[in-house]
Every structure is written in structure tokens, then in C-alpha cells.
Amino acid sequence: VNSKQQAARESRIVWLFFLVTILMVNPPVLTTVNAWFVGRPLLWGWPTMWLYLSFWYLVMLGGFIYFALRFKSWQAEPLEEAVAKED
């Protein structure tokens, strides 16, 4: 797999991941789980809706950190070398 193919594959994973997490905190998923918030406003003493949204925001954040650490196409050093070479 060359670097271009790998970058394309990683890009697809990133966009798919964020698409799924964003769908989870938007209608129609959000309006569907809203029935749960109405029936059970608190979970472990905290607002269920806030916990649900925060969970998915933290998943987004976790994914962002994981991609920054592990994805080759996000590693800055080779890209900076390429920029320096082009200059």
C-alpha cells in the first residue's frame, strides 16, 4: 500500500467516524432517544441528556486524539520534510 492509498484510507476512516458520532447527537437519533431523557431525566444524579451528549463528544475527542497519535497521514514530520523539499 503506497502512502497515497494509505492516506486515502485513513481519510475515509476519519470522516466515517466523525459522521457516525455527529449522527448520534443529531436528529433523528437524538429525537428518538429523547423519549429516554423524558422518562428518566437523571442518571447517577446527573442529567441523562447531558451525559448522553457528553459521551458522544468525548468519543469524538478520543477519536481525534487517537488519529493524531496513530494515523500515518496525520504525522507531521514527513509532511514538513516534504514542504521543506518543495521549497
Next chain:
Amino acid sequence: MAAWQIGVLVLVIYLGIIMYMGYRSYRVGTGTFVDDAVASRSLGIVVLTFTFAATFHSAYAFTGIVGFAATHGMPFWINGLWLVPPALLFWEFGKRLWVLGKKYNYVTLAEYLGDAYESRTLAIVVAAVQTLFTVPYITVQLMGSGYLFNTLTEGRIPFEYGAAIMLLVMVAYVWVGGIRAVAWTDTVQGIMMFVTVVAGSYYVVTQLAGSITGLFAQAAEQIPAAFSLPGTAGFYSGATWVSMWVPLTLGILLAPHIVMRAFAARSLNVLKWASVGGAVYITFIYIFTPALGMAGALFRGDTPPDQFFIHQLWTHLPVGLAALALAGGFAASMSTADSQIHAVSTTIASDFYRAFVKKKATDKDLQRVMHIVHVVVGLAAFYWVVTKPSLLVNVVTIAVGGTALLAPVLVGALYSQRVKAEVAIAGIVLGLAVLITTQFIYKNPFGLGILPGMWGLLVATVITLVGALLSPSVKSGKVVEQQEYIETTLSA
């Protein structure tokens, strides 16, 4: 010593530290326009993280979001959607802008877009949109500072005086230190803002209700509608939810004081980790805000919801800490307003003066223009603080939706070779017309609950897409050259 005198003393010390940092930044600066505009592309991870995050969230962290939570309940946490996604987009678009900025010496978005589309008209439209929708926000930040000053002095000093003092300090350090002064002071201000919002929220809630879970239990019993959609005020339909966060995410990101940060990073590694760090910062700063909002809903009495947090900090904290907390509020206002003053002055110097008045302007010429703009914009913002014209409120209402209209143009330049300058301009202009129409004249078209910013963005996107589909892909030109350069470097 009276409480208000201690408050003023703490504020003077805070302003002294900020001024000193501005002076230090001037001492290390190189005195060139690129240094004033983007710190010679030298900002490191810590400074870029804080200047991105602190600029992103303004006095809103102390006032607006608390009022939002108190008024609407848990749906306020739609705010989370314009925390992580903009940071991701800051990296996604930012790395491309950084690469191009380094090669072509861009310092503003308008400069890049004008070059990519080979259209000076487009550059001026983009610069005009960014300037028009940023200046009123400076006024809003000054009003926030003025109110804080009034609280701190227990009404002894009118709020206009407070706003004037803040403005003078900001203009002074932006004048001498450019973006380096803005970024360094943002770092201190960002730390103060984070500590004050997190610790202050927790303290206020536990003082008022004993415990956070106890407060939530009380609120769930008294205002159950606050715990689900459509919220306490019945505002959030599905359409409202989506049409609020999408334009806000793009509009905040494309405001000049945010997007310009991408040109200022020392390296791509810095840009990446500053994006991640910014996302962490702005996600965790609001950890106790739902409780604070519920406390506001239950206990605010006659206090306006926006002012509840500040009022409670001043009432419940020991005086020294209360003054420090309000200094955190000043930090929140100033960290955004200074960046806005700087971004507007850079945009006018680069995209109006250098593009149309004096093509071979020297660094000194451009810096002189920036200094003039600091003063003119500062005076205009202060004039609006005093007069509070209804036009100001109207412009602020559509500001974020206005800058969001630039998103299809940016995406077209970075990823497509089919979007023509004329189509991009038509998208912005017609999108703006629809935004204004749906905000002020024909409200809530078709009764769908879609907010005006989304109508404008939809029209701009459709025009750009249709225009791209009807046009053949160009085979040569600046946009092709730039995209090939991005492809070569970013897939290394």
C-alpha cells in the same frame, strides 16, 4: 480597604501583567508586517492552543452560555457540537492553509481565496464579509468588559468607562506587539478563564444548592422540561437543532481571528496538537455549566440569566477571589476582542490597502495602516458601546451565519477545480441576501423551524454545487497549481 477597592487593585495588577507581556512581545518581534500579522509563522503548541481556544470562547463563557442553560435547560449542550468539530476542521483545512501560507506568503483567508480563484473581486467580498461581521463583536466584548467593571466597582464607575479602559489597554498591546502580543496574552487569559469558569461554577453551585446532584434533583422536580428536547422554552425542534450548530461551527471557524491562526503555526505538528489541545480545552471548560444553568433557572430571581454567574461570583466568593474571578471574565472578553481588532486591521492592511491602494506597500506602510485601523475600529466599537444602535444588534444576530457563507468558497478552492470566482461570489451574495431576508423579513419560511443562518448556508452551498456541476474542470491555473502542491506535500 473596601471590597471594590480590592477589586480595582486586582484588576490593575492583571492589566499591568498583560501590558508587560505586550511590551515583551514587542521586544522579541522582528518589526515586519508578517511578524505583526502571523508572528513570522512561529507560534508554538502551548501558545497556539491557548490563543485558538481563548479566542474561540469569549465573554460568552461567563454570560451567554449560562443564560442559554438557564433559559433552555440541557439542550444548551448543543454547544458541544461547536467545540470538537471546529477543532477537527481547524486541522483539516488548517494544514492546507498552512502549507499554502508558507509557500505563497498568505496571512489572511481573503488573500488566499482571491489568489486561488484569481479574482480580486472575490478577495474583497471575502474581506468585506469578515470585516463587517467582526467589528460589531468587538463592541459586544467591550460591553461585557464594561458590565464586569461596573460590577467590580459596585456601580461607582459607569460601564462606558470600564469599556474605554479595556479598549485602551487592548489597542496599546496589539499596537506594539501585533499577533504575538495577542497570542501571549491569550495564553495567560486562557488559563485564567479556564480556572475561573470551572472552579467558579462549582463554587457557586455548591454554595447555592449544597451539592451538584442535589441541585439537579431539585431542578428535575421543578422544571422537568429542562431535561429533554425541546427544552424549557420549547425552542429546540430537530430542524432548529441542526440549523443552529452547522452555521455556528463553520461561521466561528471562518471568522478572521480564528482562521488566521492556521497561518501562524510554527509547524504542522504544532497545528495538529494545538487543534487537539484546543478541543480538549473547550470541551472541559463547561463541565459544571449545566449545574450552573439549573442554579440560574432556580435561584436567579430578578437577575438577568446572562448576568447570573458574574453576580453570584461577586456575591459568594471572598473579595480577593471574587476580584480574581472577575479578572478571569475580563480575560475572556479581552482574549477575543484583541484578536478581532488585530484580525480586522490585518485584513484591511493586506486585502484592501495592499491589494487596491498601494501594491508595493512596504512593511512600514502596512503597519501604519494596521495602527490606523486599530484606532478607527476601536473608536467605532466604543461609539456603539455608548449609543447601542439597533443596527448593531441586527448585525450581531446574523454575524456567524454571515461568515459561514464563506465555507463553500473555501471548500471549492481546496478540493475542487470546477468552482468559478463568479459562482463563488454569487453564492456569498445570494446567501447573504437569503440570510438577511429570513432573519428580518420573511421569518421561518414554510414553518420548518430552520434558522436563518442555515437558509443562507444552504443557498450558498446549492449555488456553489450547481455552478461546479455545470462547469468543466479547469486544467491549469492557480487553483490547480495549489491543489497539486497540497497533494504533493500532504501525501508524502
